[in-house]
Amino acid sequence: MFVDMFITEVIQSSVKQLSSEIVTEQNASVENQSNANMPMQQSTLPYVESVEGSVNCGKQDPNHQEQKMLQCKTLHQDLNQIARQTYQPSILNLDIMYVKFHSVSLGTACLRTFAKANPGLHMFSIAWKELTDHSFEAVIESERELKTVSLVECEHLYTSSIIKLGISCQHLQNIDLKGVNFIQDPAITALVSSGNVRKLSLAESDITDVALRNIVRYGKDKLEDLDLSWCENITEDGLNEIATACSQLRSLTLRRCPATANTLKLLSENCPLLTSLNLSGIGSMNEDVVISCHWVTRLDLLEQLDLSWNLWVTNDGVSTVLQSCIFLRHLSLGGNKMLTSKPYLPMISDVAKWRRSQAVLRFKIQERRFLQDHPESNTGDSSDEEYEDLFLPHRSTSYASELRYLNLEYCDMVNDIHLGELVAVCRGTLHIVGYYGEAVEPAWIAARMGSLFLAPSGIVV
16 A cells, blocks of 8 residues: 555656646747747737747647657656565455456456465455356465465365365365365365364265264364254264364354264263354254253353254253353244243243232223223222232343343244243343244233233243
8 A cells, every 4th residue: 555655656746747847848938939039119018919920839849748758658667567576465364255256257367366466365255156176276376374264155166176275275274165065075184184173164065974084083172163054964973973072162053964862962071162052953853861951951151052943842941951051142942833931931030929910910900991981989999009019020130141132933832922021021131033033022011902901921831
């Protein structure tokens, strides 16, 4: 930037100087010619009236003017050449995830030119479906210091270019190959063989258990984040090896993977540092250890948990999660048809006392409505002293106190009125996603058919 500003300033000043010289010479020529032709007695008259042939007085030798402009152009070229020889770009991070090239040839040319001019990248991110092995290999040849690579949805990349990436870039730590569908086991072996990989996303790839074993072999001591979502060719055996050996894992995504009760048990025993776990849609399991979710009691550092679309998730299991994971902030339970409102209501402090208060309010509403309709029945007696028993609840400080996000999409048996009540009690500290994906609004008192009523005191079980 400073070099560009310097070049621009020098060029502008040079052009101004040359232009000034041209104008000065023109004025001098005009003045000389006018002095030669102007009579002394008419010196006070206007120039055009006293000079014969005044229309030609401002003409300059065209060859001389052309020579001056040529000098200006030559200076501009020389300065650009000097800049190219002395300025070295030092860009470290390049994120073009949302850049769309007008053509494949243009995109390829841009990538090659940039990589050749700037060989010191540490981070490179792109999501271009037209990126080919040949184009990507041209980038790799220049970028040997890469530490972070994201190639999301680059579906025209194959095993050969990823192998070259692993061989050429030995400092890789963060690798995202989500949606690079056709890479196979040799590519993963090349990537993790350096032993430096900390974050690895292989979602939707064609890897098998061979790749998982090599991940364990080379990366078990440093790997912290692993995404195996929708890897259809891996088996329980490979997942169990990961769960047994990768003790440094902080985040693990097994969406639509063939995990079993044994896999979950091994995770709870060997991966105590997990803070994020995605088990969405892993299948139906009937073992008691899974249904009760006792395996989660050892994962007390969990902050994010996704159990959506699993038929084995029950009310008791969710209660176990909310009681055991005291740091849990994000819980997704969408699509679980067996769940009701029961596991979440304990987030309201002293629910029983709140239900008694609701009963009093419900009675008072009915009493006032009756007296309005039958004023002759008003004897002056009132049950207002019962208002002393009213209780305004607050959020529990011992049950799911850190929870900030709860997703209950397509949970058929959950009571929406209870959810609105819960959001109201939490006073802005809890966001709940309802059945159709909408945010649940707070509601101490719900509205129905133009009237007001309190949430039902019964708990759906």
